[in-house]
Amino acid sequence: MSSGDVPACLGPAPGWLGTPLAALNDAEGPRLPEGLPPVVDAHVHLFPDGVFEAIWRWFEKYGWPIRYKLHTPQVLDFLLSRGVSRVVALHYAHKPGMARFLNTYVAEVMRAEPRVVGLATVLPGEEGARDILAEAFAAGLQGVKLHCHVQCFAPDDPSLHEVYAACAEAGRPLVMHAGREPSSPHYKCETHALCSAERVERVLRDHPRLKLCVPHLGADEFGGYERLLERYDTLWLDTTMAAADYFPIALPRRTLEVRPERILYGTDFPNLPYAWDRELKTLLSLRLGDEVEAGILGQNALRLYGAP
Known part of the structure; x- marks a missing residue:
């Protein structure tokens, strides 16, 4: 079977979300600790209200309880008022015809709040994809x-x-959830068949000008993504939920250390089952050093997106 012939439906995935996970009743801080370098949350979801609520229903049924059911204005107020200096706003279209609406929504949010770095989306294979991105x-x-x-x-x-070509030509980074986990049998495709570090390497090799960021540190193929970081200067990873001691994994510390200038701090806020600053506390507890911490917590994201 060629890479382009993977069927959309392959039966249940074997992943971490075989059954819904529990919420954690952990304490949250009132704001970021004093003395930190600028903190950029490079993985925040912003959607129109109705889309957010549909996503929350899916997570409550199949993923984990959502601790912060906040709509876009409240998401931004929550994070920015607690000391986060910038947020990278992510969204995705799950059917044809959604992308333009979602992109317009996030562009309007970004114009109203300059501390938002807004990303676009498109449904792969939909008609006019390049025009949508342009x-x-x-x-x-x-x-x-x-x-x-x-x-x-x-x-x-x-x-x-x-x-990929549109992103490379425009010099715009691509954030792509291409890791196998966290996976659920309630997705419409078998993610362990679709996703692998090997497939991502083909993308990096075939599109050498594409700036690619893979969330969740590439979970669950941490070793594979460590090797890709060592080989390719166009790959970044973000920490989202992989450094929070929530999933059934050990903290992949070496993935953070192999090329720390290619690691971004991200959270998945507001779609979390634990405290908003849990992952930040974990990263700070590693004592990676001032320069590495400053890069991971914000500078790496600012460099990737060319933000001042």
């Missing part, structure tokens, strides 16, 4: 977000070539 970039959106699990595609599927 319009989004013209509107000021600063990258693209794709989700292999939700949108049911393999990273090396030929239908992605036009998206």
Whole structure:
């Protein structure tokens, strides 16, 4: 079977979300600790109200309880009032015809709040994908977000070539959930068949100008993504939920240390089952050093997105 022939439905996934996970009743801080370098949350979800509520229903049924059911204005007020200096706003379209609406929404949010770095989305393979992205970039959106699990595609599927080319030509980074986990049998595709570090390497090799960020430190193939970080200067990873001691994994510390200048702090806020600052506390407890901490907590994201 070629990379482009992976069927959209392959039966239940074997992943971490075989049954819904529990909420954690952990304490949250009132704001970021004093003395930190600028903190950029490079993985925040912003959606229109109705889309947010549909996502929360899915998570409550199949994923984990949502601790922070906040709509976009409240999400931004919550994080920015607690000391986060910038947020990278991510969204994704799960069916044709949604992308333009979502992109326009995030572009308007970004214009109203300059501390938001807004990304675009598109559904891989939908008609006019390059035009959709061109319009989004013209509107000021600063990258693209794709989700292999939700949108049911393999990273090396030929239908992605036009998206990768559009990002590379515009110099816009792509954030793509291409790791196998956290996976659920309630996705419409088998993510362990669609996703792998090997498939991502094909993308990096075939599109050498593409700036690619893989969330969740590439969970659960941490070793594979460590090797890709060592080989490719166009790959970044974000920490989202992989450094929070929530999933059934040990903290992949070496993944953080192999090329720390390519690691971004991210949370998945507001779709969390634990305290908003849990992952930050874990990262600070590692005592990675002032320079490394400053990079991971904010400077790496600012460099990736070219933000002042």
